[in-house]
Amino acid sequence: MQIKKITSLFFLFSGFLFSQSELSTGTEIQNSGAIKGIVRDSSTTEVLPYASVSIPELKIGAYTDNRGYFIIQSIPEKRKYRISVSCVGYSSYSKYVYVKENEITNVEIYLTPIDIEMKTIIKTEKREKSIDQLSISQKNISIKDITDLPKGVEADVLRALQLQPGVQSAGDVSARYYVRGGSNNENLILFNDAPIYNPFHALGIFSVIDPETVNSIDFYKGGFGAQYGGRLSSVMNIVTKDGNQNNFAGSASISQLTAKAMFQGPIPNGSFIVSGRASYSNAILKKFLNNNTVPIDFYDMSFKLNYSDPEFAPTSKFSIFGFNSQDKIDYMNQLQPTYNWSNSIIGGNWFHTGDSPLFSEVTFYYCRFTGEQSPNLGSTRYMKNEVKDITGKVDVHYIYENNNELYGGLKITDIYTALFLSDSQGFLNDLGSRGSNIVVYTGYKLLCINNLKADIGTRINLSGLARWGSKFLEPRINLKYNVNPVLSLKAAWGIYQQELITMSDENEINTIFEPWIIVPDYINPPNSIHYIGGFDIYLDENTFIDAEGYFKITNNLAALNKEKYFPTDRDLVSGSGKSYGGELSFSYNKEPVNLMLSYSYSWTIKKVLELEYYPRYDCRNAIKFDVIFDLGSGWSTSAMWIYGSGTPYTQIDGYYDKLKLYNLFDPSEFFLSHSPYQLNGDLNTQRLPDYHRLDLNLSKKLKLGSLKLDFDLNVINVYNRKNFFYFDTNTAERVNMLPFLPTLNVRMEL
């Protein structure tokens, strides 16, 4: 009954918004037309997200979305207009387009990339921080951002996030990250809209996403819109390349860890792209792992097929995509455990634009994550985790003549989780469950008022993955007010819910994989409320200041029950958390220099079982600096310096011999069975030394006929700062993070 009511309300609301818009712009429709199109790279035919498309004469324009599409409405009809298109790294382009009355003119625009020998090191700051866009807590990360900065062993999508203010890294040896005080599992990572449940290779040192395959990355560190759900803290939406529609092309590269290759080319009415990457040597990993050899083997591969038949479905694009990653740690020793984990995604997408300002998209995918810890003959316990996620969704965007946008969608997800833990005698207990989430989301972007931009929406959970306690509504508001051309004020508020959580001890230094489960019946699903406010200052076209403050409250935070005395006691308990802080970033982008400096101040506090404490990743002060210089002739250099004030730890206040009772039928056990137990001080009340590290990069791009060569020399931790990682209690040794480490990467492209 309630579902019926809400569905009716949703459609009523949508209908109301449609009708309002038609009424308000009805007179304009009679006298105007529109231009709709897609912007692509002329050499690779890849779509170009966030390109600027404008009609200078009318001083109106739009930006392409992450699929490369744009629409400009309310153009006076029966005239030829010059449209101007620009995108970072590409030559500007303009062409004349004839606009007809009451019609949408479709265009396809190809931009030519600026030759690599010329000035190429341009970041995307200008385009993403447009005064016309709602961009609170949002960052569009370009692949150049990832590849031009110093790399660890190789460019990594998730590691690039560490440079964002408000993002706290789990350390040099982990690509895991924490956003504004949220746990690692509160970050949603989407691969063409499908979630990757464990996006890490090799103990978390690298992500499973090969940057070669990525076309665009949108990263939201809070305040994200109603189209995203299921996580409390952040969203990273990765859209992969479509493949070259005109020519076959390939690239190969080798680092000290992996070898990889990519191949792309045209198919009838479409394109394809296939890539693969595999580890071949563990030598470099020893540097990450305190000179210990961990026999890690991994690979990942992905593909995407695109089909767009101008006769069969002229304004539609069909895509099929897939992804698979596998990791294995096998010591080839029966006394050591073996670990296997894998991610698989297969999905499809139908994107339709039609002859109206309506964009619709139907997506389905099947994701599977499995992680297994096999003890062999050792003492480790067997553990297996499996997540199966089948999802179908429909997304619709309608853009009004006044540029306002109504969007909405329906998403149906069925998730099955299994978590098998063995007891001391090998018997398996399953903590998994199954659930379905039906969610409707809707929102309205108000962009027609000059100074005020707004995005108001909500998610409506018609059924939750967790059996009870799910929030019904997740409303969100995002506002921006342009005080003048220099200063914009912005604010966001929203409620976010997460029903799929990981179970692991947050004090664990580095987990192989974190097992996922649906929030069990006995606790309510976690939810958080974001309050974000800030301002943007556009000092000039090259210089930009972004300041944001946030306050985040998390309720029903699922935490491991540290007072689990009996097997029948609950594994999880509900806690709460709050985090607040401020972030200030300054960026300067003028050839040949790109520079960004940021400072963040933050507090994170959790409360579990009446104990209030700072989690291990609570970093009070963080400074991040990166600079890229284009030296010309294909040479470039960059530097990156990260500083973080000391994170919390718990002091060891000694040990005592704890009586271990296993079998009271044997009286001698009382005298002989004991083992040391650590006496800990107050939880996380001490602070580690500050973290800081400088990395440098020198790269050279060469073009030999059609062969492009990239050479990258990186120096990690230039001044060999001994950043503390952990104490190995087995060897009584302090283990530091990465030492001074030079690395070399070579990349070839045909």
Add this chain to the structure above:
Amino acid sequence: MNKILRYFILVLILIISISCDEEFNLKGPLDDEYVFNCVLRGDTTTQYATITRSYDVANYNPVSNPVNPVVKGAKIKLISNGKVYTMRDTVLPLTDPQYKTPVSCYYVNNLQLDIAQTINAQVIMPDGKVLTATTKTVPTNDLKLQFEGSIPQKDTFGNYLDHVTLSWLFPSYIKDPYSADIYYAPQLSIEYYKKENGNSIFMKKIIPDEYRVINDKLVPHYPDAGHTGLFTYDLNAITRALNEISEGDDNKSNYIITRVVLTILMFDESLALYYSANQTFDNGLTLTLLPPDFSNVSGGKGIFGSYMKIETSLLFRSFYIEPFGYQYTYSY
């Protein structure tokens, strides 16, 4: 821009100059704690206690501690119903596996536990520090056994079952069957004699509740202690245990089965919590890194608990026991 660069280089030089290894202490000052352990037994009048203290080691490996942290010279009083039992220190003819030293402990000879008895412990350390704790024994008289005492058991229609169910109730004591009030550890065993060179040697075979296949091997599983007074034994496990008694010995008549014994240990609430916390952790039924540090000793660490023990005999039906070839007089 040049200015910014200059500042950056300046800051960089500063950082490099101060980037030497910063020392910090992972360890705080030693938390000086005394650890008092005393588990009173209902099946004997001699009760034992141990006292140790916390310690630190030069490194981070506590097993490297070379000195047995045992505390001697403490005064331990056990007080119940106005009567005071003073424990004295002694050394047992046992060797501590870690420290390779004789086991030092405290004992009292004349404390017979009664049902539902409250016993307070007061421990005065040599430095004057006082530890206190309380235990209340379980009222075993209220235990109602509720099972057929013959193996194999029959169902209500008279058919023989392939499992043996042992159950009991504590009607007046248990408020909530899953409360921490009481905890049972059962043990089913076969007591028998083996004739060797004219002597009869007493032996005991503990019966597993089932055999599980793990890594293609049959592994005996023994019942876990728990709140519920209901334990089930697979009849095949009992049969296998009976066979194992004389495995490899063709002369079955050398074995005299005297009885099948069900022993139930009943822990008081504190001992139940202490025992189960470790069991739950060791059984991997939690993902926490450390077991909970439960203690009911005020002013220190450790456990002061008690358990009562009851025993009852079961019988083998003759059609079941006879094929084994053993001597068994109490079957029917």
